[in-house]
Amino acid sequence: MQIELHNVHKTYEGAQPLHVLKGIDLSIEKGEFVSIMGASGSGKSTLLNILGILDSYDEGEYIIDGRLIKGLSERQAAGYRNRTIGFIFQSFNLISFKTAVENVELPLFYQGVSRRRRHELAMEYLDRLGLKDWAGHYPNEMSGGQKQRVAIARALITHPQIILADEPTGALDSKTSVEVMELLGQLNREEGVTIIVVTHESGVANCTNRIIHIKDGIIGEIEENSRHNASAFGTTTIMK
Amino acid sequence: MNDLFTEVWESVRRNKLRTCLTGFAVAWGIFMIIVLLGAGNGLMGAFNQGGNEFVSNSMMIGGGSTSKPYKGLKEGRRIRLDMSDMDLMKQEPFSENIDQVTTSHSQSGYALTYGKTHLNNVSLNGTFPGYADMNRIVMLAGRFINEKDIQDKRKVIVLGHLTAKNLLKGGTDYERLLGEQVKVGPFVFRVIGIRKAEENRDDRDLNVPYSTIKTIFGLDNHIDDITFTFHGLPTEEANDAFEKELKAAINTAHDAAPDDASATWVWNRFTQNLQMEKGSKILHTALWIIGLFTLLGGIVGVSNIMLITVKERTHEFGIRKAIGAKPWSIMKLIVAESVTITAFFGYIGMVLGMLACFLMDKTLGQSSMEVFGESIRLLVNPTVGMDVAIEATLVLIIAGTLAGMAPARKAAKVRPIEALRDE
Numbered sequence: 001m002q003i004e005l006h007n008v009h010k011t012y013e014g015a016q017p018l019h020v021l022k023g024i025d026l027s028i029e030k031g032e033f034v035s036i037m038g039a040s041g042s043g044k045s046t047l048l049n050i051l052g053i054l055d056s057y058d059e060g061e062y063i064i065d066g067r068l069i070k071g072l073s074e075r076q077a078a079g080y081r082n083r084t085i086g087f088i089f090q091s092f093n094l095i096s097f098k099t100a101v102e103n104v105e106l107p108l109f110y111q112g113v114s115r116r117r118r119h120e121l122a123m124e125y126l127d128r129l130g131l132k133d134w135a136g137h138y139p140n141e142m143s144g145g146q147k148q149r150v151a152i153a154r155a156l157i158t159h160p161q162i163i164l165a166d167e168p169t170g171a172l173d174s175k176t177s178v179e180v181m182e183l184l185g186q187l188n189r190e191e192g193v194t195i196i197v198v199t200h201e202s203g204v205a206n207c208t209n210r211i212i213h214i215k216d217g218i219i220g221e222i223e224e225n226s227r228h229n230a231s232a233f234g235t236t237t238i239m240k
Numbered sequence: 241m242n243d244l245f246t247e248v249w250e251s252v253r254r255n256k257l258r259t260c261l262t263g264f265a266v267a268w269g270i271f272m273i274i275v276l277l278g279a280g281n282g283l284m285g286a287f288n289q290g291g292n293e294f295v296s297n298s299m300m301i302g303g304g305s306t307s308k309p310y311k312g313l314k315e316g317r318r319i320r321l322d323m324s325d326m327d328l329m330k331q332e333p334f335s336e337n338i339d340q341v342t343t344s345h346s347q348s349g350y351a352l353t354y355g356k357t358h359l360n361n362v363s364l365n366g367t368f369p370g371y372a373d374m375n376r377i378v379m380l381a382g383r384f385i386n387e388k389d390i391q392d393k394r395k396v397i398v399l400g401h402l403t404a405k406n407l408l409k410g411g412t413d414y415e416r417l418l419g420e421q422v423k424v425g426p427f428v429f430r431v432i433g434i435r436k437a438e439e440n441r442d443d444r445d446l447n448v449p450y451s452t453i454k455t456i457f458g459l460d461n462h463i464d465d466i467t468f469t470f471h472g473l474p475t476e477e478a479n480d481a482f483e484k485e486l487k488a489a490i491n492t493a494h495d496a497a498p499d500d501a502s503a504t505w506v507w508n509r510f511t512q513n514l515q516m517e518k519g520s521k522i523l524h525t526a527l528w529i530i531g532l533f534t535l536l537g538g539i540v541g542v543s544n545i546m547l548i549t550v551k552e553r554t555h556e557f558g559i560r561k562a563i564g565a566k567p568w569s570i571m572k573l574i575v576a577e578s579v580t581i582t583a584f585f586g587y588i589g590m591v592l593g594m595l596a597c598f599l600m601d602k603t604l605g606q607s608s609m610e611v612f613g614e615s616i617r618l619l620v621n622p623t624v625g626m627d628v629a630i631e632a633t634l635v636l637i638i639a640g641t642l643a644g645m646a647p648a649r650k651a652a653k654v655r656p657i658e659a660l661r662d663e
Contacts, residue, residue, distance in 0.1 A: 045660070049657055049660070052562070054562060054655070054656040054657050054659070054660070055655075055657055074566065074567045075566050075567070075568075077656075078561065078564050078565060078566040078567070079564070079566075081561075081562060081563065081564045081656070082563065082564020083564070087562050087563065087659075089659065089660065093555075093559045093562075093659055095556055095559060095560075097250050097254060098250075106560070106563060107563045107564055109243060110560075110563065110564040110565050110566070110569060111564070115242070115243065154563065158564075166660060
């Protein structure tokens, strides 16, 4: 078991404390391609934050590869995020004043890889994603699909065991969405990377092999979807 | 390091105008520090000018008038020193500290004649061999007056080099004058030496043995003042005690109250120098403080602009943290940017400040005032040295770090969740 959550609770303190996660129990195997689906306010983003060690949780256990992720220092958390987890965001989150290749290099910079080596690696990954010619361009010179592919290259470059994608198609048109989801599926099949996609679109969820529904802070139904026919809107397209 | 500066450059480049405006305040602060210190140095140099002509461990003592009645003599009586006072100083307990004792007497208004050359309005200055050391006289040819000249009351004379030049009609082969005879008024002297003339002064004084002048003019034992060098009085307190003791002894010898402060006067170059140094240090410190306060405005500006930068880049720092940036690497970015801005503009200010000092030296530094026939320069060498440049560099780096510290901590505290927030 690569990822295990036992009875994870999270409450946002405030004038009106908000109990967002009310005891999440979840296991994800190595090499799985899963999606977490839920409406807004269901707690799926909070769950993703906890999975990505971007946020802490109050109660329960979160275990990656047998190591308990709890009470980490900022440095340790940064180390895990850098080496174990790759992030893909809805709004791409590329740094606007850096070129595509510089953006892809960045995680390696934080690993202390030499300038030349990380440039080589970044070019290699951009090439794999068909963006070699765009290496010197800034994000605002690229289309949404290209930007998301740069972001994927950035997520892949550190060879993470887990890729967390937060609404990866949220800002893309349907054609590019299909491309991106196919790309993720291909990475999962060929590289054996665990991929967790958070989405509220059933078409996107349908691309994954298992769909975990979250509702009001607890895990609801878990659908096995190896035949990719879960979508109510058909199996051939991602509905927009 | 290279990567860090690339990042800093990228950030600064995006905000050229506000970086320059902020940098201006820093440049101005450092400019003020350099100009103030330069002007301060020039001022101290002007105070000290001429001070180098004398050895610092010397005192001059002279007669005043009594301020209180003593031994039946009433106040207001003039005290005149005489040769016995010089002997007094050569005895215990003063001989312990006093090295050389001299006096001098000037008779002015004579004409100097050599061959067919005449120079008007020179003065004969009768003195002792110790005068040479005390006044740091540099001989360019021949020798100064010696003990034998004093004993034998020789009619020998030492000329300043400017006078000698005049006699030689602009020539500088001073050796030629040695052994020659010159006439001062009606008296004939043999030239034994040429000395360097005092700076910023008309070269009018001709040195002759005291005993000679005393005989020629039929002087009595009275003398105007006594100058002596001393040793073993390191502090101001020791000097004060010594002066008090010396004045008491001389007062007593002239039937004045030992504690009568105005019966004799003492001018102590050593304590004067001490006070001058103290004053110079205080001035220096005060100028630094004023300069640093001026700089403070610039530093607050940098700190402020860095806070704005951090605020603007919150999302970016969130992304960086999400992909593995440690808090320290974010802090480094901000501190490096702050130090770079401060140091860069600080250096511009420093260079401009030094340029201003240079201009000050070339203009104000060259102008002088005539005071009692002596030309006094308003500023002497109003520039700052390498030490100030190094100190200012350190100040800039420290200031830059301090300015960046608070914004950097704020940046390091950015939570990685910020990355997930839409801009």
